[in-house]
Amino acid sequence: MRIFDPHIHMSSRTTDDYRRMAAAGVRAVVEPAFWQGQPRTNPGSFTDYFDALIGWEPFRASQYGIRHHATIALNPKEAGDPRCRPVLGLLPRYLAKDGVVAVGEIGYDSMTADEDTAFAAQLALAVEHRLPALVHTPHRDKARGTRRSLDVVAESGIPPGMVLIDHLNELTVGLVRESGCWAGFSIYPETKMSPPRMVAILREHGLDRMLVNSAADWGVSDPLLTRVTADAMLDAGFSPDDVDRVMWRNPVEFYGQSGRLDLSEIAEVSPTFAGSSILRGGS
Amino acid sequence: MDAGLPAVPDGTGSPGVDQTEAQLLPDVPDAGWLAEARARVAERPETVGRYFAAAGRQVGRAPLADAPGWHADEAARALLLAALPPGRRAEEAGELYGHGDAGEKRAVLKALPMLGIGAAAVPLLLDAIRTNDTRLVAAALGPCARHLDQPAWRQGVLKCVFMGVRLALVHDLAERADAELATMLGALADERAAAGRTMPDDAITLLRSLTREV
Numbered sequence: 009m010r011i012f013d014p015h016i017h018m019s020s021r022t023t024d025d026y027r028r029m030a031a032a033g034v035r036a037v038v039e040p041a042f043w044q045g046q047p048r049t050n051p052g053s054f055t056d057y058f059d060a061l062i063g064w065e066p067f068r069a070s071q072y073g074i075r076h077h078a079t080i081a082l083n084p085k086e087a088g089d090p091r092c093r094p095v096l097g098l099l100p101r102y103l104a105k106d107g108v109v110a111v112g113e114i115g116y117d118s119m120t121a122d123e124d125t126a127f128a129a130q131l132a133l134a135v136e137h138r139l140p141a142l143v144h145t146p147h148r149d150k151a152r153g154t155r156r157s158l159d160v161v162a163e164s165g166i167p168p169g170m171v172l173i174d175h176l177n178e179l180t181v182g183l184v185r186e187s188g189c190w191a192g193f194s195i196y197p198e199t200k201m202s203p204p205r206m207v208a209i210l211r212e213h214g215l216d217r218m219l220v221n222s223a224a225d226w227g228v229s230d231p232l233l234t235r236v237t238a239d240a241m242l243d244a245g246f247s248p249d250d251v252d253r254v255m256w257r258n259p260v261e262f263y264g265q266s267g268r269l270d271l272s273e274i275a276e277v278s279p280t281f282a283g284s285s286i287l288r289g290g291s
Numbered sequence: 292m293d294a295g296l297p298a299v300p301d302g303t304g305s306p307g308v309d310q311t312e313a314q315l316l317p318d319v320p321d322a323g324w325l326a327e328a329r330a331r332v333a334e335r336p337e338t339v340g341r342y343f344a345a346a347g348r349q350v351g352r353a354p355l356a357d358a359p360g361w362h363a364d365e366a367a368r369a370l371l372l373a374a375l376p377p378g379r380r381a382e383e384a385g386e387l388y389g390h391g392d393a394g395e396k397r398a399v400l401k402a403l404p405m406l407g408i409g410a411a412a413v414p415l416l417l418d419a420i421r422t423n424d425t426r427l428v429a430a431a432l433g434p435c436a437r438h439l440d441q442p443a444w445r446q447g448v449l450k451c452v453f454m455g456v457r458l459a460l461v462h463d464l465a466e467r468a469d470a471e472l473a474t475m476l477g478a479l480a481d482e483r484a485a486a487g488r489t490m491p492d493d494a495i496t497l498l499r500s501l502t503r504e505v
Contacts, residue, residue, distance in 0.1 A: 062392035067424045104344040105392050268348065 009033040009251065011234050014259040015040055015142070015174060015192060015221035018076065019057075019065055025224075025231050030072040032235040035256075035274045038077045038263060039065060040113045040142050043085040045226055054082070054095045062107045075274055077263065079112035079142050080105075087126035088118070096129055103137040109266040110134070112142025113174070116153045119146065124160070131164035140170045140265050142192075145180065154180040158187045170265055172219060177201055178209065185213055190262050194223035195233040203233065203240040210241065215253050219262060310358050312373045312405055315366045318355040325350065325367055329374035336379040342371055343387050343395060361401070364394065369402035381411035388415045393424055400430035410438045420447045425456050432461045445472045452479060458493040465500075473501035 011034045018026070018039050029037075039061055041054075048054060061078040069076035080102040086092045102108055111134040116123050134141040143161065146153035154173065161171050168188030175194045176184055184191045193209065194200045201209075206220060224231040238251045263269050319325055328342040347364035355361045375383055384406060388399040400419055403412045412435045419431035420443070432447050439447065448461055448468070458464055476498045480490050490498075 059392075063396070064393075064422070064424065067393055067426070101340070101390060104341065106344070106347050106394060107392055270352075272352075 009235070009238060009248075009255070010035045011238065011255045012036040012038075012259040013221055013231070013234050014038050014172075014219045014263065015194065015223050016231060017042055017223070017225035018069065019060055020044075020226040021224060021231060023068060026069060026072040026074060029231050030074055032232050033238075034074060034231070034234065036075040036077075036259075036271060037069065038079060038109060038259070040079040040110075041081055042083045042113050042144075042225070047089065048086060049089075049091050051092065051094045051098060054092070055098060058102050062102070062105050066107055070273075073274060075271055077107050077109045077269065079110040080108050081112050081114045081130050081142075082126055083113050084115050084117040084123055084127070084144055084146070087114075088120050088122040093122075093126070096126065099130070099133055100137070103133060103139060106268055106270070108139070109263040109268050110140040110142050110172075111137070112172075113144040114141060115144040115157050116146045117144075119149065119153055119156060127157075127160055128164060131161065131166055134170070135164065135166050138267070140172065140262060141166060143171060143173045143189075145173060145175050147175075150175075150177070151179050151183075154183055158183060158189070161187070161189065169217075172262060174219075174221070175200060175223070178205070181209055181213060185217075190217045190219055190258075192219045192221060194221050195237050196223070197228055197230050197233070199228075203237040206237050207240050207244045207246075210246070210254065211244070215250060215258070217258070217262075218254055219258055220254055310361060310366075310369075310405070312370060315355070315358055315361065315370060318357050318361075319350050319363055319366050319370065320353070321350045325370060328371060332371055332374045333376065336375050336383060339371055339375060339383055340387060340390070343368055343391075343398075346371065346398075347394060365398040365401055368395065368398035369405060372399065372402045373405050377407065380406045381408040384408060384412070385415065388418070393427065397426050397430050400427065400435075401433065403435040404433065413438050416447075417443060420450060423454070425454050428454065429456045429460045434462045436462055441467075441469070441471075445469075445475060448472060449475050449479065452476065452491060452494040455491060458491075458497060464497070468497060468501055470501070473498060477502070 013034055016037050016039060018037060041058060041061060058080055066076040080099060082092060082095045111130050114127050114130045131141055143157050145157060157173060172190040172192050173184045174192035176191050181191055193206055195203055195206055210218060220234060220237055222231050222233045223229060234255060238255050241251050332339045332342060346367040350363045350367045352362050352364045355363060355366055358366060372380060372384055384399050388396050391399060416431045416436060416439055419427040428450055436444055444467065451458060451461060476494060480498060483490055
């Protein structure tokens with residue numbers, strides 16, 4: 009089994025996680041720039057962080073045979089802070105880099121006017137740089153936040169197929185499916201989405217434009233829940249090809265639209281080979 | 292970082308060869324794009340960042356057949372730097388390194404010998420040696436490392452041993468290795484032995500050759 013985790017914050021994880029992810033079949037990850045728990049107070053804190061996402065982190069991943077790409081943006085939680093807003097002017101430099109495959113995470117946290125401005129400006133950057141956009145949906149007031157996000161996306165003129173709306177659940181998936189945007193689900197140990205619920209959503213809505221991620225970060229999260237969800241799909245009667253589509257081909261198709269996804273170093277890992285050696289190796 | 296990691300990439304398949312502009316130029320694919328970019332950069336140095344970031348997507352990343360240890364993207368980036376007016380090279384190399392991803396940083400380091408910027412390269416070398424990215428540390432110990440003073444150079448070599456970077460990548464190793472480096476390597480060997488761990492073979496060979504001379 010080969011797994012591409014399309015949303016995971018590896019800089020908040022240990023190197024041992026890379027080891028365990030590789031053993032579980034994870035071959036590629038995308039790390040979106042996000043909030044680090046402690047609010048940042050100046051643009052330099054962001055550039056050091058962005059530099060790590062295109063420097064140290066891909067190197068750390070590569071030692072476990074995992075290909076690491078990033079998405080870069082001023083995240084919704086900090087977009088309202090006037091001390092952080094100059095980061096918007098620094099983004100074009102990063103959006104030109106090889107390892108940057110989308111603009112993100114952008115979107116809403118508290119749905120303020122400042123967040124509106126940063127969201128629209130960064131969708132415009134995605135259009136300008138011909139990059140996909142990764143849109144975070146808010147934890148609070150999620151349904152309204154998702155609807156409003158879709159409105160902003162539509163106004164921006166970016167094609168819906170270039171947009172991933174993330175952290176969805178049973179109540180927001182329908183809206184996003186109708187919009188033509190990609191639908192992302194973050195499988196968490198307690199909150200957001202669980203493996204059994206994810207399987208039920210895939211049964212109901214199909215596999216097209218569906219992305220499953222661990223969104224693992226410094227909170228209560230687990231980088232192996234993509235694998236747990238893949239196993240739950242198989243147990244529920246989905247075929248290995250279905251699993252490969254959701255866990256590998258879909259993220260490759262979405263982020264591949266950047267023209268920058270480079271999986272050449274891991275291309276030789278065939279899903280069948282990896283499946284037979286890893287799939288049931290430990291159980 | 293410590294031993295036990297599964298792989299130690301150094302970004303090159305063979306010892307770093309000091310290539311010149313004329314040697315690299317015919318090897319890079321998409322010669323038309325590169326020629327145009329170089330002309331533009333020579334005329335308007337401030338545009339170099341744009342071409343530098345996009346170079347890998349333009350010319351690919353394949354190893355170059357006639358330039359051992361060089362990949363197409365690194366060569367294109369080195370040639371972009373070499374196309375800058377001489378008076379702008381040190382400043383732009385510093386900017387491109389400072390704002391570069393790991394691939395761009397490595398390309399700047401590998402380009403240094405052909406830029407003729409002398410000791411202006413030292414801050415970049417020291418920064419690279421300070422990282423834990425084996426490819427950057429290896430690239431910093433190429434020909435331009437002659438501008439490093441002996442204490443900094445010894446630390447770089449010792450770091451290579453510590454991280455498992457092949458010593459064949461260190462330029463002028465035999466000429467520059469001294470008694471103080473032997474003392475440092477000996478101490479590391481003792482520490483490893485006490486922990487039941489080994490030293491890389493090339494480090495043992497170097498240590499033996501140095502202690503024989505002393």
